[in-house]
Amino acid sequence: MQCEGCLSNLSRGKYFQCTKQHCGRKFCYLCANIQDATIVKTWKCPACATQEKKVGDNSSTPIRSDSQNITTRKKTNTKSNSPTGVKDIEVNELTSEIRSLTHELSSLKRKLEEATESLTRCYQRLDELGNAIQTANNRITQLENSETKVVSLQATVTHLENELNNQIQSQLSNEIEIVGIPENNNENLVHIAMVASRKIGIDLTEQDIDWVTRVGPRFSKATKTDTSNGESKFPRPVVLRLLRRSKRNSLIKESKNRRNLTSHDIDVTDHNMVLAGINLEIPKQKSMNKEKVQINAEAIKQDLAEIDWSIVTNIEDVNEAVTNFENCFFPDSWKTALLYPIHKGGCKYSPDNYRPIALLGTFSKLLEKLVNRRLVKYLENQNLLSPKQFGFRSGKSTEDAVSLLITTITSKLDQGLQCVGVFLDLAKAFDTVSNKLLLKKLEKSGVRGLALNWFSSYLNHRRYCLRLGQFTSNTHTTNFGVPQGSILGPTLFILYLNDIHNIKLENSEMICYADDTVLLFWDKSWESVYSKAERGMAQITKWLDWNLLTINIKKTNYICFHKTRMSAPPLGLQIKIHNQCLNNVACDCQCINKVYDTKYLGVYIDQNINFKKHISMTSNKIRNITHVMRKLRESANINTLILFTMPSVTLCCRTASSAGEVQPSQA
Secondary structure: OEOOOOOOEOOOOOOEEOOOOOOOOEEOHHHHOOOOHHHHHHOOOHHHHHHHHHHHOOOOOOOOOOOOOOOOOOOOOOOOOOHHHHHHHHHHHHHHHHHHHHHHHHHHHHHHHHHHHHHHHHHHHHHHHHHHHHHHHHHHHHHHHHHHHHHHHHHHHHHHHHHHHHHHHHHHOOEEEEOOOOOOOOOOHHHHHHHHHHHHOOOOOHHHEEEEEEOOOOOOHHHHEOOOOOOEOOOOOEEEEEOOHHHHHHHHHHHHHOOOOOOOOOOOOOOOOOEOOEOOOOOOOOOOOOOOOOOOHHHHHHHHHOOOOOOOOOOHHHHHHHHOOOOOOOOHHHHEEEEEEEEOOOOOOOHHHEEEEEEOOHHHHHHHHHHHHHHHHHHHHOOOOOOOEOOOOOOOOHHHHHHHHHHHHHHHHHOOOEEEEEEEOEOOOHHHOEHHHHHHHHHHHOOOOHHHHHHHHHHOOEEEEEEEOOEEOOOEEEOEOOOOOOOHHHHHHHHHOHHHHHOOOOOEEEEEEOOEEEEEEEEOOHHHHHHHHHHHHHHHHHHHHHOOOOEOOOOOEEEEEOOOOOOOOOOOOOOEOOOOOOOOOOOOOOEOEEOOEEEEOOEEEEOOOOOHHHHHHHHHHHHHHHHHHHHHOOOOOHHHHHHHHHHHHHOOHHHHOOOOOOOHHHO
């Protein structure tokens, strides 16, 4: 509410209201100008009081409006007007002046408030501008510092390029070219260089040679070889790089002294020489007669009959297994397994981190061993298993798998290629094997007839119960998986996984130890390597889906192998596992975790192949073993201590011994 006189805001109960009917105007105490409290109930506003005087009084007193500014007073006749009327006129004039001043003060007050708000907004805007200026100054300072760093990095890059050029020129000065050497298929250039140097009169060993290769264009097949002995008509020159310049100078000096040398009597037929003790040639598979491939049931029955069963109290199941072996029967009582959960690592409250180990009967394992011996012999004789599968095979070990992995990586890096290794982890691999698919793969491998029926009886309708502490669960039946802890289980699993090696991947290598699989991809650029890795992983995932196996994406990771920091891959690249997505760029498929080192078959492999972490972990193991040996030196036998300590110390010792002492940052 506002006062009708000065237009100021009125508080509740602090005003006077006109008592005339249909008026109801409100005035503040100052504008009402009531001197007698007895007339409050009959008080009327100035407008209503003036109107009543005009209607009911013929007085000649002039009436001034509220808006008039009274500056002078007319002289009145004291004889005709009474002193009371003069006083009322003066009060009304003062009241009008006060109202005008109050109105002006209210207007000034509003303008002052508006000006104050404007000043406040101006101050806020000035503060914002000040903050923006400070941010801009900080950004300019950062850009100046960055520019200084860029200039410093450019200078460093220029210096490194100069050093690299100097090193290349220095290495070129250690090269020598040999011409006229006949070119054969599968030739050993190292052997050729050593023979040629010995003919000149210089003893050259493999330790003196950095690398050797033939250079120049190849000719077409029509003119490349001679039809008589398979040798090339136009052999390309052999370029030999030596590690020491003194050897190169000696070769040049001796070659100048002997200018009439020819290559006719140089023996270059030793092209099957095995380099560095590793023969990477894969033997061809022999042709097999699938109609005659069977597991000899009579031989197994004879082996079982020769066993002394007098020590067995419950002989009924044994007699039943022996007599009914030809009928492809495996005793149901031998199919029951007692599972013990063994913690693999990670959270102990998650069932996924436990491996179920099956405890089977002794006679069941005895029969499995007899069958497994003949199954493995048949698979090895027919070369049905991939040579890149190192798990659960005689003559192959984890050290062989790791050695092949490291050799492949280092050879690709020496060739100047970029290399990525994907370490796969299969979720519940042994427990998710499909028995139907496994039987089909056994039949495809040549296991047919009664032998196939026996394996069907062995795999199907197996029962198990779980024991945890003193508690044992109820017995359940399953038709999936091969029992972990059995004799036949590992052989059947590697046979089930053997088809994965038939996948044709571009610029890749696959190495397996049972379900621990490594995929190596290489190419000239990191972008191309990542693209090949994604396409290869898509094919692997598709094969696993067909065979009812699943990748554990949380434990699957990959490493980008490189020698120096300058050859490291750029940021932002990632490998996704695409699963039937249309757009591989904008898809939401899961990404594989990138790591800098990982543990594979007990060996810690890092991105620089220097085995620094593996050596550190082995040192800690030796330190702990030394403490244990000190405690047991008085009570334990020396052979027992050796058997206790040697496996931890000698694990892949030959492979890790190739680690260099130079750090990657200094390379």
